[in-house]
Amino acid sequence: MLWHLDIEPASDQPDSTGLRASQEAVESGLPGPWRIASSRGYLVEGGLTADDLRDAARQVLVDPVVETFRVAPCPAADGPSATVVHVSPKPGVTDPEGESALGLLGDLGFAVEGVRSIRSYRIEGPAEQLPRLIQRVLANDAVDQVVVGPLNLDRLGEGKPYDFALVTVPILAMDDAALVKASKDGQLSLSLAEMRTIQAHFRDQGRDPTDCELETIAQTWSEHCSHKTLRGRIDFDGKPIDNLLKRTIFAATQELDLDWLVSVFSDNAGVVRFDDEYDVCFKVETHNHPSAIDPFGGANTGIGGVIRDALGTGLGSKPICNTDVFCVAPPDLAPDQLPAGVLHPKRVLKGIVAGVRDYGNRMGIPTVNGALAVDPAYLANPLVFCGTVGVLPRGKAFKSVEPGDRIVAIGGRTGRDGIHGATFSSVELTSESESLSGGSVQIGNAITEKMVLDVIVRARDLGLFRALTDCGAGGFSSAVGEMGADLGAVVDLENAPLKYQGLSYTEIWISEAQERMVLAVPPEHWEAFRDLCQMEGVEATDLGEFVATGRLTLRYHGEIVGDLAMDFLHDGRPDVVRSATFTPPPARAIEPPASADFTADLLAILGHWDVCSKEWIVRQYDHEVQARTVVKPLVGEREDGPGDASVILPVVGSHRGLAISCGINPRYGRLDPYAMAGCVIDEAVRNCVAVGADPDRIALLDNFCWGSPERPETLGSLVLAAQACRDLALAYKTPFISGKDSLYNEYSHEGRSLAIPPTLLISAIGQVPDVRRCTTMDFKAAGNRIVVVGETRAEFGGSLFAEARGLEGGVAPRVEPEVGLATFRALHKAIAAGLVRSCHDLSEGGLAVALAESAFAGEIGASVSLRGVPRDAAAATDATLLFAESPSRFLLEVEPKNLEALTATLRGLPFAEIGETTAAHGGPPRLVVEGIDGGRVIDASLDEMAAAWRRPLNW
Secondary structure (H helix, E strand, C coil), X not given: CEEEEEEEECCCCCCHHHHHHHHHHHHCCCCCCCEEEEEEEEEEEEXXXXXXXXXXXXXXXXXXXXXXXXXXXXXXXXXXXXXXXXXXXXXXXXXXXXXXXXXHHHHCCCCEEEEEEEEEEEEECCHHHHHHHHHHHHCCCCCEEEEECCECCCCCCCCCCCCCCCCECCCCCCCHHHHHHHHHHCCCCCCHHHHHHHHHHHHHHCXXXXXXXXXXXXHHHCHHHHCHHHHCEEEECCEEEECXXXXXXXXXXXXXXXXXXXXXXXXXXXXXXXCCCEEEXXXXXXXXXXXXXXXXXXXXHHHHHHHHHHHCCCCCCEEEEEEEEEEECCCCCCHHHCCCCCCCHHHHHHHHHHHHHHHHHHHCCCEEEEEEEECHHHCCCCEEEEEEEEEXXXXXXXXXXCCCCEEEEEECCECCCCCCHHHHCCCCEECCHHHXXXXXXXXXXXXXXXXXXXXXXXXHHHCCCCEEEECCCCCHHHHHHHHCCCCCEEEEHHHCCECCCCCCHHHHHHCCCCCEEEEEECHXXXXXXXXXXXXXXXXXXXXXXXXXXXXXXXXXXXXXXXXXXXXXXXXXXXXXEEEECCCCCCCCCCCCCCCCCCHHHHHHHHCCCCCCCCHHHHCCCCCCHHHCEEECCEECCCCCEECCCEEECCCCCCCCEEEEEEECCHHHHHHCHHHHHHHHHHHHHHHHHHHCCCHHHEEEEEEEECCCCCCHHHHHHHHHHHHHHHHHHHHHCCCEEEXXXXXXXXXXXXXXXXXXXXXXXXXXXXXXXXXXXXXXCCCCCCCCEEEEECCECCCCCCCHHXXXXXXXXXXXXXXXXXXXXXXXXXXXXXHHCCCCCXXXXXXXXXXXXXXXXXXXXXXXXXXXECCCCCECCCCCCHHHHHHCCCCCCEEEEECHHHHHHHHHHCCCCCEEEEEEEECCCCCCCEEEEECCCCCEEEEEEHHHHHHHHHCCCCC
């Protein structure tokens, strides 16, 4: 019997979901009027009566204070007063709500066979707009199934048993055209050269590969897993480069050879020494293509996956905080500007924020740092960066696998979600991607992952396993293949627990279903490990063993379905050889405007998507859970000012902290990718320094997101950015410890391609010797002196002022690392000595924005003169001094009694006292700035600046 439990808001409660859907319909350009009422519920299958389900609803499924419910059999007819649309996860898509309800009903003793969550909408509006309403607002075809009208279902339809049939792929007889077609049709993302190499390998063996073998090679050789472009050969304007990563980012870290580095570029996350008892690790991942298809699911599993990266580092770290950075198109884009198959940017942003919120909050991990970058070129390719910091005991940062160790899978069950996720991430999107690649999107279950986390930390401390890794891209294929790369492995695929019946052996092997980890457990510890998992409610399964054969052998009910040499799998891929070049855009000088009142410009820049308040995003995250967050993402008098970095306490009882920050600015990349990389490194470092981090204990992570590397100009810009990373890391003595690249971020439609701008995210993790000396960016009191540190130069290229004024060209800001490092060290010394009351870095919008933000965050006014601002000879205009975005600069608030000591600390560096903080005089506090010639160039109340800053994302 199939029942529908329909749960509605009580009559005295608002229907927030229905109201939100009605609002989003209007925002999506669907002419109304719309009246949408919503309900949630469950489809419950099993041998229980309507009274049984009512009893269960009252006990565990419904909140009787704010909800009402009804139970109806399926199929059943709905009332005729409105169109009814039912939305539920497709069969095979992970359904955390349904799984939780199934467990609860089972615990109560009810005979339940299956449960699926469902959302229902009763709609009054234009009937001809209903298909567009469903597509744009109510459902996502990649993961949802929709029923319009009565629920004519009599069963949940979870599949039928799989009939085994060994499948081979006849590649030996294929010509080049057939090889290319086989790769495309199979979503393998393998080039012709790679298909030829595979063909030759199996020709030597005298047989065709099985489908499972071919899929395993495709996953392992994918751009996502092997980073084959950056590790391949590049001809850059006639100069050969072998392995760009090794020659640039890796080389810088090796050359620095710092004694506080523990494990870099060799595990799921980079590990650095924290103190005598603990190390910390950090990893930032991308989850771009899935987030373009299903924003919630893509971001949800993006944060879940990077948490598992930290969890799977060494012998297991405990995640202590998360970060996120989003790149989207303007959320106010007109709906008629959307290409086919592309979701509206506002829907994308809301979905990815909700996805990160859902997972991080449910796991009890604070989200403490992030950024938002908005550019029209992200329209079809939003970028989602998710990061996690973990802490682990000293001596637990390394792992090993021994012959005879059991291959143990724990956590979630295996389903069809995530099939071809790794290879899907290695191609550009098209208008058909949603329908062709919906299975590449995973849906996470944070509660399951929290249980896995607890088991692993406990088992680590008991010494019950020798190695572990997460089941990420490629599923068991990559996890077992990587762990057993130096030995070999035998896997019995039928042992894997399944979400539902009907999966083939290949689907089991390459599924990227979430919340799964693979461990190497010594045989003598298997029973104790299994019992621990059982006690914690975590499923643990013995899949096979690691063996010293040098081969990966896959069996299904005794039949060999895959047999690959590990050396061919990991070292047999032909080198990618690409050409790269870069031609700078034509030089076009930007002439700063003459002295004028720039208040309107300041208000416009404060309202830019990249600068405006992110409170709508930040408030959705619990950034204080675990009680570790010392400096929060929002600071100031009302805790709503834009902090430069967050500071957390990894070890309870210690005053030693970690500063977490980031730098990103794709606007510079269009003009000068080398300068862009330098600037975002400088931004990440100075954000850390601004809150009190020691510049000599800062480590970096890189995330390169680019368009197609098969285009020489695109690859050339990436080469320049990587070279800048090497140069700046060496100059600042900030090693890279981990990274990730995401290429092919392009969208093709009707013969045209839209590529994202070159985008480099730099994340920084710095150590704060004593968190009691931390500073924040908000002005603290009237009567203090305002000091600018760093030189302003005439660099308007890629600036927000240029964008606001419609000015094109110009020179992107360039870092002067010797001065920058000296500035960072001197400022850290001043902060540690207690000489600085507030500190804010100068970045987007320059000095004007920094002054405005510090003022309204602290509710303290300021009176400033530009005459003394340190500058080069070309920066002799008010506009330049206000809005240029030269790096390595800070805005300080200093008590008068400390000014002399600060001057001594900063001696030899470009700095100047430019004004003072002020109290209100007969009205709200104001920011008043005098120009070089003495006239007022900015005069604005804190209220109007704050209003302009809050307005864009005041959703």
